[in-house]
Amino acid sequence: MSSPSRNAPWLRRGASVLALGWLLSCQVDKLFRDGGASDPPAARLEFTPPPNATAGDPLSPAVRVSAIDSTGSVDSAFHGTVTLTLGEHPEGAALRGTRTLDAVRGVTNFADLSVNRAGTGYTLVATATGVRGATSPAFDVAPAAAARLAFSAQPHNAMVDSVTKPAVQVTVFDTLGNVATSFAGEVTVALAANSSGGALGGTSTAPAASGVATFADLSVNRPGTGYRLTASAGQLSGATSDAFDITAGPPTTGDLTVNATTTGDNAPGSYTVTVDGGLSRTIGANGAGTTYNGLPASDHVVALTDVPANCTVSGGASKTVTVPAGG
DSSP states (O other): OOOOOTTOSOEEEOSSOEEEOOOOOOOOOHHHHTTTOOOOOEEEEEEOOOOOEETTSOOSSOEEEEEEETTSSBOTTOOOEEEEEEOSOOTTOOEESOOEEEOBTTEEEEOSOEESSOEEEEOEEEEOTTSBOEEOOOEEEEOOOOOEEEEEEOOOOEETTOOOSSOEEEEEEOTTSOBOTTOOOEEEEEEOOOSSOOOEESOOEEEOBTTEEEEOSOEESSOEEEEOEEEEOTTSBOEEOOOEEEEOOOOOEEEEEEOOOOOSSSOOSEEEEEETTEEEEEEESSSOOEEEEEEESSEEEEEEEOOOTTOOOTTOSEEEEEOOTTO
16 A cells, blocks of 8 residues: 555545545634624713813813723724813803814814803813713812903092092903902003093002902092092003092181170160170171171181170070081
8 A cells, every 4th residue: 555645634544445634723703702792882971070171272181082882891883973162151251272072982072162251160071972971070260360450340420529429449451351369560640631630549559358348438639520530550461440420518607696685764875796706896786787798607706795784695695506518
């Protein structure tokens, strides 16, 4: 019998039979072995905690949202579209930048998001079709750098040399309209050019506290209409107030008329009258008296003298009277 072929993988020779066989190694497919199971799909979205930020500046590092499967792992097969919106936020706040992106291997990075309003306790909300959305941990947004001034409490009408009330206030803002609470520099107010020639009295320079400068004792020394205040603080954009008027104060003096009426025999022809021990004048015993003009509006002692012994003055020869302003 001829010898077996050299190409045969395995030979066994018996008395009359030549047996041939192959050795094979096979691996059961994973999908078949696991009963048809595959990696679990994404079940929910999850935020990496957003950073605190400054109004108008991009949140850095970028806001990151991951698609998480039921085992708590990032689902790298998820490529869905993720959309961000503001959750908790103050009135007037807006989320700016690219707010809708497709995930890459289960992760979406939003690199240019910013918020325009300063505030605390902001949150973001992430949504995507087919998975449970997420709300981010809270973060804060600080005001941007100080940029301009504005009169937040305007000057009111007042009388000459009287303090304007309530107090005038000037607030410092950033370019987005947020109060620049970190600004503590000095703010100066002055009278704008005016035709009345008034001068500003009181403390005209004050430091800002949490971005607000308060002027509690301002006054103007001349009456006039259309006065305005200006505010300045270094390189910040200044401000001009609304118009206000200064009126003349009430009169501070008054007039006093003194006369006498005499009855009976042997009446004198006149008497002497004094005010506060001075300003002596002669008045007739009957008829027209005398008027003191421009006396200070206050109490004064008026006395009648040169009264003969045979005469009695009703109520006494000395009396205290009150001269009203403008009276």
